[in-house]
Amino acid sequence: MVNLFQLLILISALIGNLLLGLTTYLKNPKSITNKIFFTFTFILSAYLLINYFSLNSTNPQLVLFLIRLVMGIALLINVSFFLFISVFPQNKITMNKFMFWAFIIITVLLLIPVIFSPFIFQTVIMKNGNIETLPGVGMPVFLLHTLLFLGAGFVNLIRKYRKSVGIQKIQLRLLLLGTIFMFLAIIILNFVLVVVFNISSFVNLLPIYTLIFIGFISYAIIRHKFLDISLIIARAVSYTLLSFILIILYTVFTYSVSYLFRQEKISMDRILFSSMVAIILVYTYPTLKRLLEKNSDKIFYKGHYDSQTILTDLTKIMASTLDLDKLLRKLNNTIIKNLRVVDSYFVLKNKDNKIIIHGIEYQNIDLETVSQHKTVLVREETKIRKIVDLMNQLQFSAIVPLYTEKSGFLGFFGIGNKQSGEIINNQDIKFLEIFGKEVSIALENAKAYKEIKQFSKTLQIKVEEATQKLQEANGKLKELDKRKDEFLNVSAHEMRAPLTAVKGYLSMLSEDKAMQKHKQLQAFLDGALEGAEREIRLVNNMLNLSRIEEGRLVYQMGLVKLSQVAQFTYDEFKAEAEAKRLTFRLNINKEIKDKVYVDQDRIHEITTNLVSNAIKYTDEGSVIINVTNPDKDNVEFEVVDTGFGMNKDEQQKLFTKFYRAESSAGKKMGTGLGLYITRLLIEKFGGKISFESERGKGSTFSFILPLRRK
Incomplete structure (x- = not known):
């Protein structure tokens, strides 16, 4: 009679071995380590199954064949264990290829006499239901094969364990403990006791030894990533438990139905009861599945995350x-x-x-x-x-x-x-x-x-420091400029009276008939008189500039026709232009609208300054004055000359205080204040001054003023 306990242990061991081997192989089918481990667990499962049949058979000839087959499979276990230890954990065959194939060939050659001849076991004797074996002449060869391969495997495993560190050392320790326990139990209880002492009472416990091996390997997988298949194992365990629970439930319900309805005909009550059982199983399946997965994850994979x-x-x-x-x-x-x-x-x-x-x-x-x-x-x-x-x-x-x-x-x-x-x-x-x-x-x-943010902060601090220094320097410069203006203002006032007196005396001498007879003296007097007038203009400009900048200049504002101012200016400089043999022309449109709200003296000063500069810096060619309406709201005064012109550097400095451009002779002329004062006055009257110039081709100066309708 079949022992139910032995059968359950066998099934559990078979499922455990095949589950470990198959999931390991499927995890990485290309890995040599995974392939050999799968082969090892498959052979171990076959060993358990054939051993079970040999113990539960009553036919002596069949028992003899099965025992010989078990011994043949044991040879394969020896080799597969040795190969697995050789490749783990490097995942490559490190031994010589000749030796590798030699081990395989020797084992295959041994299988034939072991399985199909009295080489290992001559016969079996059945006594009172117990099996007694008679060893053959090849038993020492089998023992030598087992000793060599298992011994070499364990030596290699111990050597790797001693050299390993960290998690690998823990994995190898668990593998070493599991294999030592399993192989010692198999060798002592399933071989030594059977062959030497003819005691086969412990052979039935063989699946338990492999279950302990499975336990060590499973712990290594769960806790220490052995072969890295913990998630697969967790799912496999949950589905296996689920299957067992459903089978047990269905079996209990089936027996209950058979017990309650002992009729050959199928009654309506039996159909209803079976239907209720089916409905209960259908609706409890998802709940059981989730519950088992949740608990298996807690045990096997509690660190899982997405x-x-x-x-x-x-x-x-x-x-x-x-x-x-x-x-x-x-x-x-x-x-x-x-x-x-x-x-x-x-x-x-x-x-x-x-x-x-x-x-x-x-x-x-x-x-x-x-x-x-x-x-x-x-x-x-x-x-x-x-x-x-x-x-x-x-x-x-x-x-x-x-x-x-x-x-x-x-x-x-x-x-x-x-x-x-x-x-x-x-x-x-x-x-x-x-x-x-x-x-x-x-x-x-x-x-x-x-770094950019820190650099910005540093830069901001430096900018603030530089700004502070610039403000301090600017304050000092303003103070110096103010003192300079005060000095020039005082100097101009002090110089104006004596210069006027000098001019007066020079005029008197120049008009004296006795002096007019001496041409050389007259020339000296004319030069001195011109110099005195130039200095007086400089003093006047300095005084005007001071008043403009300080807002003290008094303007006599009124409506002025710009065309008339242009005509006065033209008439004033006509003789000077003709003396230099320049083409001097005034162009005014007959329908010109030119009433502007300005100080008449100051606007005349502006036009005079522009025309004077044009004639002064033009040695040949022309000076043209144009008065036009560029649009309906403005009037424009323009002076175009063919003089020396200016380069870009000079243009950038134009309209600044005390800057003087060079003439064609390389001489700097004027006071350097005329254009600066002109710009200030134009802006005061709400206008805008502009110019265009090119070195050697002349210049165009113009200003625009808004028209006054009334």
């Missing part, structure tokens, strides 16, 4: 925040909340290569070692002692180096331990890799913004 959602939230923060301190604070809060870590920090270099953590400057942080890496560094996985020491110093479980192409190494981002006590898994690493690239660019922009 990476894409968190990255979206972080991207929004990075896109909307330029202030570096605010950005770091918001990013840290989001990471701590969603990754459920104790704390997180940004360890950054500033422009002076000083280390800043949360706004605090540190001196003893080893950034140089971190700057040599560009991938996520996990405390349990890294073999670099300096990195491990740094993580322990800052209480980090993972570090993300931060780089950009433009700025290079910026620093790093570190997260503390998880609140759940779990270690960093592959989902965390992938998330941190993506986040590290995005946040590096955001930090570069934020640091640039901070």
Whole structure:
């Protein structure tokens, strides 16, 4: 009779082994490690199944064949275990290819005599329901094969365990404990007791030994990312439990129906009861599914989160925040909340290569070692002692180096331990890799913004300081200018009387008949008289300028016809122009509208100044005066000459105080005040003065005044 307990244990072991192997293979079908682990668990499952049939068969010949088959499968277990240990965790075959294929061929050649000949077991004897075996001559060969492959596998596993660090060491420790317990139990209880002492009582417990192995591997998967299939295992467990619960419920309901309705005919009551059972199962399925998934996640995957959602939230923060301190604070809060870590920090270099953590400057942080890496560094996985020491110093479980192409190494981002006590898994690493690239660019922009902001503040301070200095200097210049004007004003007043007297005496001498007879003396007197008049004009200009700038000049405003002023000016300078053999012409439109509201003396002074300059700086050609209406609201006075003209540098200085242009002979003429006073007077009368000039081609000076209708 079939033992129900043994059957349940067998089914559990088969499901556990096949589930581990299949999910590992599907996780990464190209991985050599995953392929060999799947092969190992599949062979182990076949070993359990064939062993079960050998124990529950009553046919001696069939039992003998099945036992030989079990021993053949044991050879495959030896080899697959050795190969798995050889490739894990490097995920590549490190042994010589010749040796690899030699092991495979030797094992395959041994399978034929082991399974189909008395090489290992000659016969079996059935005594009182117990099986006794008679070993064959090949048993030492089998033992040697087992000793070599299992021994080499364990030696290799122990060697890798001793050299490993961090999470890898924990994984190898659990794998070592699980395999040692399983293989020792199998060798002692299923081989030594059976072959040496003919005791087969413990053979039925074989699935339990493999279940313990499955337990160690499952714990390594759940807690320490072994083969990285924890999410798949969690879902598989939840669906397996769900299936068992539904099967049990349906079985209970079926037995209940059979017990309550012991009729051959199907009654209406039975149909209604079955329908109710079906409805209950349909409506309870989703609830049970959610409940089991929730609880399996708590056990297997309690650190799970939606990476894409968190990255979206972080991207929004990075896109909307330029202030570096605010950005770091918001990013840290989001990471701590969603990754459920104790704390997180940004360890950054500033422009002076000083280390800043949360706004605090540190001196003893080893950034140089971190700057040599560009991938996520996990405390349990890294073999670099300096990195491990740094993580322990800052209480980090993972570090993300931060780089950009433009700025290079910026620093790093570190997260503390998880609140759940779990270690960093592959989902965390992938998330941190993506986040590290995005946040590096955001930090570069934020640091640039901070530097620009700081530079703006510094610049603002410097501008304010410079402005203050300029204001102080300007105040001093104004004071000096005021004193200069006062000096010139006083000097002009003091010089005006003697200059007038000198002019008077020179005029008297010039008009004396006796002096007129001496041409040379007369020439000297004319020159002296002209110089006296020039100095008097300078004094008058200085006095007028002082009055204009101080607002003390009195204007006799009234309606004046600009055409008449132009005519007076033309008549005044006609003789001088003809003396220089210049073409001198006045153009006035007959229908000109030219009434302006000005001081007649001052407007005459303006026109006189412009025409005088034109004749003065023109050696040949023409001087033309035009009076026109450029539009219905204004009148324009224009003087066009073909004189020496001005270059751009001279044009920029024109209309400034005391500036004098050079004549064709290279001599600077005039007082340098005429055009400056002219501009001030034109602006006082509400007009605008302008000019055009080109070196060697002459100049055009003009001013526009608004018309007065009444």
